[in-house]
Amino acid sequence: MHRPVIDSTPTTEPVTPRKKRKLFSMGIGAHGIVAVGISAHGVISIGVISHGIISIGIISMGVLSTGLVTMGLLTSGLVSMGLKASGPTSMELMMDHSGMDHSGMDHGDMNHGEGMPAAE
Known part of the structure; x- marks a missing residue:
């Protein structure tokens, strides 16, 4: 009776810490x-909440290396470097928006310009 208990203890001990370590x-x-x-x-990879929320990044070498956080999710307020390096980034989003807005405005201006002088 004592033998199975002792045998079970060492078998479960190494398995538990190993799983936790992973x-x-x-x-x-x-x-x-x-x-x-x-x-x-x-x-x-480094830490989720080292100072406030994220010191370096949520996933710096696994899931969000180039998808969610590249440097820090909430280092200052929301995104210090970039929230989604692969999607809407702090800088890319603005650049994309500016470029798209410009293109849209240009098209609108041309259309409007053609209609305005005709009306005048």
Whole structure:
């Protein structure tokens, strides 16, 4: 009776810490939520909330390397460098908007210009 218990203990011990290590590199609540990273290959590489929300990035080498956070999600307020490097970025979004707006305005101006002088 004692044998199976002892055998089960060592088998479960190494499996439990191993699984936990894969999910958390250093710790979940070392400073606030994640000091080093939850998933070095899946969720967080450096830390989720080292100072306030994100010190370096949510996923710097797994999921959001070039999709959600490239440098920091909320380092200053919302996005310091870029929220979506692959989609709507802090800089790309503005640039895209400016370019699109310009194109649209140009088209509208031309159309309007043709109609205005004709009316006058």
